[in-house]
Each structure stands twice: as C-alpha cells, then as structure tokens.
Amino acid sequence: MSARLGNRPPRADLIAAGIAVGLFAVAAVTGGVLYLLGRPVHASTPPLFAQWLPHVGPGTPLAVLVAVLVWWRGPALAARMPWRPLLALSYVTTVGWTLSLALIDGWRRGIADRLTTEHEYLHEVPGITDIPATLAGFTTRILDFQPDSWTTHVSAHPPGALLVFVWLDRAGLSGGAWAGVACILVAALVGVAVPQTVRLLGTDDAARAVLPFVVLFPGAVWFGVSADGLFAGVTAGGIALLAFGVTRGRPAGAFAGGVLLAFGCYLSYGLLLMAVIALAVIVAAGRHRRVAVWAFAGAAPVVAAFTAAGFSWLTGYHLLIERYYQGIASDRAYGYWVWANLALMVVCAGPAAAVILRRAVTVARPRARDAVWILPLAAAVAIVAADLSGYSKAEVERIWLPFAVWLMAGAALIPPADRRTWLAVQAAVALTVNHLVLTVW
Numbered sequence: 001m002s003a004r005l006g007n008r009p010p011r012a013d014l015i016a017a018g019i020a021v022g023l024f025a026v027a028a029v030t031g032g033v034l035y036l037l038g039r040p041v042h043a044s045t046p047p048l049f050a051q052w053l054p055h056v057g058p059g060t061p062l063a064v065l066v067a068v069l070v071w072w073r074g075p076a077l078a079a080r081m082p083w084r085p086l087l088a089l090s091y092v093t094t095v096g097w098t099l100s101l102a103l104i105d106g107w108r109r110g111i112a113d114r115l116t117t118e119h120e121y122l123h124e125v126p127g128i129t130d131i132p133a134t135l136a137g138f139t140t141r142i143l144d145f146q147p148d149s150w151t152t153h154v155s156a157h158p159p160g161a162l163l164v165f166v167w168l169d170r171a172g173l174s175g176g177a178w179a180g181v182a183c184i185l186v187a188a189l190v191g192v193a194v195p196q197t198v199r200l201l202g203t204d205d206a207a208r209a210v211l212p213f214v215v216l217f218p219g220a221v222w223f224g225v226s227a228d229g230l231f232a233g234v235t236a237g238g239i240a241l242l243a244f245g246v247t248r249g250r251p252a253g254a255f256a257g258g259v260l261l262a263f264g265c266y267l268s269y270g271l272l273l274m275a276v277i278a279l280a281v282i283v284a285a286g287r288h289r290r291v292a293v294w295a296f297a298g299a300a301p302v303v304a305a306f307t308a309a310g311f312s313w314l315t316g317y318h319l320l321i322e323r324y325y326q327g328i329a330s331d332r333a334y335g336y337w338v339w340a341n342l343a344l345m346v347v348c349a350g351p352a353a354a355v356i357l358r359r360a361v362t363v364a365r366p367r368a369r370d371a372v373w374i375l376p377l378a379a380a381v382a383i384v385a386a387d388l389s390g391y392s393k394a395e396v397e398r399i400w401l402p403f404a405v406w407l408m409a410g411a412a413l414i415p416p417a418d419r420r421t422w423l424a425v426q427a428a429v430a431l432t433v434n435h436l437v438l439t440v441w
Helices: 011-036 060-080 083-103 107-112 131-136 159-170 176-187 190-201 204-215 227-248 251-265 269-284 289-308 313-324 334-348 351-363 371-389 401-413 416-436
Strands: 050-052 437-439
Touching: 011 334, 011 351, 060 083, 060 204, 060 416, 083 107, 083 176, 083 190, 083 204, 083 416, 107 176, 131 159, 159 176, 159 227, 176 227, 190 204, 190 227, 190 269, 190 371, 190 401, 204 401, 204 416, 227 251, 227 269, 227 289, 227 401, 251 269, 251 289, 269 289, 269 313, 269 371, 269 401, 289 313, 334 351, 334 371, 334 401, 334 416, 351 371, 351 401, 351 416, 371 401, 416 437
Parallel strands: none
Antiparallel strands: 050 437
16 A cells, blocks of 8 residues: 555565665674674775765765755656656756766766776777777786786776777767766666666656656766766667667667667676566567567677677686686675675665565566566566676676666656655665765776
C-alpha cells in the first residue's frame, strides 16, 4: 500500500534502505578495524576510494540549488511537460547537477586537472603519434614493470578509451579541461537514454517517474569527472537505440545501438556485461525482437576494425588480469571486497536503489515483461556478476556507473507520494559524499 502524502514511506521500503545504509556502515567500520589490525583494505576512506577532506567550493550553492529545484518542481514538471522538451530539460539539468558537484572540488581540482595525473589517459596522449601502430602494439605494453608500460588506466582498458582522448586532442580540444567537460557532457546522456528506454519498453508515466531520479543520480559525483561517466553515457545511448529498434521495428536503430554497445566493449572490458541489460531490452521488446539481429550487424564492423588494426580483445583481457594482480589487487582481500563492493552501490546508486530492487523483486512476473522491473533486475545481475568475478575490488563506485544508472529505470515502482522523499535522500547522499571526501578519480 502506498504511503499517504506527509507520512513515512512503507516500512518495507525503509527496511530495505536501512539495510543498504547499514551495509555501507559495516563496510566502513570493518575497513577501519582491519587497518588498525595491520591488514589494510587499500582504500583511503574505506570502502570509498577517496581522501577524507571536508570542504566546500564554488559548486556548493549551485549543487544545493539544483537539488532543491529538482526535488521541489521535478516530479510535477516531469508529469506534465511535452516529452521532447522534457528530455532536453532533463539533459541540461543532469549536466548542471554533475558540473556543480564537480565544482565543489573547484575548477582545477574537480575538472581541469582530474584526468591529467600520471595514472590517467591524458598522460599518454602526447606519445600517440601513430594510431595504427598504437593499436597494433597495444597489448605488448599492458603488463607492468616495462620501460614503456601503459599508465594505470590505459593498461586497464581496451584502446578505445585512449582513442577517445586522442581524437579529442586531434580535434583541437586538448588538455584536461576539454576532456573533463567531454566526460560530463557524454555522461549526462543517461538523463535522456534511461527514461527514453523505459518509455519505449513500457509506459509514458513510468518514464516520467524515472526522470528526476536519473537527474539526481548520486553517481554523478563520479560522472564529473571520470572516463567511466563517459562510458555510462555511450552505453546508455546504445541501449536506448537498441530499444528504439526492437520496439519500433527500425533496423537502423538496432544497428546504431549495436555499434555503440560494441564500442563500449572497447572502452572497458567489463562493459561486456551490458549484454545482460541489452538482453533485458530484447526480452521486454515484444513483437519486433527479430530486429535485434541488426544490433549484431552493427557490432561486427567495430570488432572487425579493432581486430584488423591488430588489437585482440581476448589477449588484452587476459593480460589485464595479469597486470591487475601485478599491482594493488593482489593486496585487496576478496573476502572483504566481495561484499564491500555492494556497499559502495549505496553511495553510487543511492538508498532509493534498494527500494526499487525490493519492489522489482516483488512485482517480477515471467509473463509480464515490464521494463520497470526487468531493467533494474538486469542491472543488478550485471553488478553481481562483476562483483563475483573478483576483477573489480574497490573503486566500483566509479567502475560500475554504466550498470548502476539502470537501477533508476524502476523509479515508477516507488509510490508517487514517496518519490520526493527518496529524491531528497538521493540528493543528500551525493552532496554529503562530495563535501566530506575528495574522490581520487
């Protein structure tokens, strides 16, 4: 039964959110205790990979203003505005929310310098003078302790991620400021792609309920600025195009979706798990599912191009695993991170995600293929699979952004009378995290 206006949300929702928050608290306490026992978990502010640094910045008033306006007017505007102008407003507001959160750390520290450290992609860009040669020899530089080993982030990803920043540089948009702004602008596409996908697969009302929750997504703390935010925007766009193709019988849409999703796999190895969400879209699509074959047609040229250029995805993946355990991963205990990773989803996706998942499980019916429960559960499956693999120990508040944002696709499951309450909680999580700690990347 829905809560009445002014009352607390239903007890089951409060329990679900409470368990999620409690899991994060236990992870934080356990991380501190292990440090005192001489067994550090290798995260600066466990379980967050961040530095404890209470601070305010130029983005503080803007972030608070955006949060208050979306909480106050967001649901009403989402309910009544024409769809296309609403999507445009959603995109602009998502940009504003992400940008304002980043500016809490200041322009240079929060945006312009974030991608210029020795661990990041831009560190390698000046040395890329021959793109074909770089692709052909990419895997030879993945392993550490070589004179020409790739930096941390470049070695940990396929070459598509590095190419994005090389292309920006070639286009005259060089340096950390342009790279940071590009990440924000692409990441904000989730504010269009997620609700549009829900609308295509489900109902207009369900899609409108999603909009404010995607706009105030707490993971925007890491959208601005990390390349993983860009990855989230690219893959969300791919899912939305796939949904357009398989719901409207448009092969071009499915083809374009396949291109973006395949390119996503060359941005990050873990984005192969977006296949779970893509499959959920196809299952929920209805009568035009056969159009999904065009997504494979779109993916094929991307795979063929990288392979012909000399990059083997499988070789790169196996070398990445070896590189991963050459570094800090060998010191991070699986026994802690296998559950502490899930605790990090409480700050990345927010406590509302726990409410959505609880409700998605209760309404799931095999014959009722409704996007509001299929998409969040698919995202949860992708997250659990990534977690159990052991190839992401810590830092998943950033790494799992492309999956976590799809948990918001079930926002319509939250009773209308409770939505503003959970919007306030979501915004409070993001503001608290960004003001109390300095995220590393």
